[in-house]
Structures are given as C-alpha cells and as structure tokens.
Amino acid sequence: MTMLAAPASTTASPSATIGALKRHFRDAAWSMRVPRSTQELLLSIPAASSHLTQLLGRPPTSVELADHLRVSVDVLLAAVAAAQVYRLPSLNEPVVGHTTAARMDLIGAVDPNNTSIDDHLALASLVAALPPRERRIVTMRFCDEMTQERIAAEIGISQVHVSRLLRQAFAQLRVGLLASADTPAVEGPPYARR
Structure with a gap:
C-alpha cells in the first residue's frame, strides 16, 4: 500500500506575495540600475534624519547623518543622488517656471565646442x-x-x-x-x- 503525498498548495501565502512585490519594486521600478546597498541606504535615510532631528533639535548635517548610518559622506551623497533616477522625468513634461516649454525644448542644443575637439x-x-x-x-x-x-x-x-x-x-x-x-x-x- 502506497501513500499519496498531499497536493501542494496552489495559492501563494501572503508573506511570499509581499516578498515578491518588494523584490519587483526593488529591482524593476528604478529607471536606472542602482545597487541594492544604495537602495537600502536610501530607504533608511528618512528615519535616521528624523531621529537625529529630534535628538539634535535641528536637521542633521551630512556628516552627522553619515556617521549615524555608519557610511562615508560620499556614499550618503551618492545614495541621495540615486533617488533622482527612481523616476526620470518625461521629456514632454512641462518645465516648472515655463508656461509652454517642455523639457525637450530646453535641451539638446549643439555644443559649439564640439567642433574644436x-x-x-x-x-x-x-x-x-x-x-x-x-x-x-x-x-x-x-x-x-x-x-x-x-x-x-x-x-x-x-x-x-x-x-x-x-x-x-x-x-x-x-x-x-x-x-x-x-x-x-x-x-x-x-x-x-x-
């Protein structure tokens, strides 16, 4: 007499679904490839900044924030700069301060110095x-x-x-x-x- 194994569950558990969604947004939502360590550091900056602001009674400096997060100032600034590539602006998007100009209208001129290179x-x-x-x-x-x-x-x-x-x-x-x-x-x- 052989025993049959119980059929595997065909529904995903909530924790597996949440983990899959987190991985998807971490890996696919960025406009450019950003290292995971930079993404994780970027996520920890707001909480650390809020904590230090309450402790110090003022917003923390980059050095204080980097020390608190145990990273160098350069790594911290790179993470902050990486936040700008999460969602790149559309070239057709209107530019703030211009009533009719799209971003595409303000970039792309030929650099006159190119001819002398x-x-x-x-x-x-x-x-x-x-x-x-x-x-x-x-x-x-x-x-x-x-x-x-x-x-x-x-x-x-x-x-x-x-x-x-x-x-x-x-x-x-x-x-x-x-x-x-x-x-x-x-x-x-x-x-x-x-």
Missing part, C-alpha cells in the same frame, strides 16, 4: 612632437600666458629670437593640422603674426 586632440600630439625648446616656448606663451619679453628673459635669448621660434613652431603646427584635417590653408591667428 578634434583640433585640440591633433594639436596636443603636434605640440608634443615639437623640439623641446619650441614646445617650452609655446607652452610658456599660451598655457602660462607669458609675454615674449618675459619668455626671452627666462630662457636667456632675445625677444626677436623668441618671436622667430614661435613663428617656426606655428608654421610646423599649421602644416600638421592641415595635413590631419585636409582643410584649405588659412592665415594664422592674430597672435601668430607678431
């Missing part, structure tokens, strides 16, 4: 390829914003020689930039024509 990258390698003295003079002139007279005094050559070396360096840089960009030759900037 390639030139800056190419120029950096071309400056690095200059002979050491010319590289130093160019750096002193444009990074340190020194005058030709001051460069001449520091290096121990005449101002005329500094001007000549700058002109040579500009010519070499111009040739290198034009070769890398395949653009028509243009006259150098006004500061190069001294």
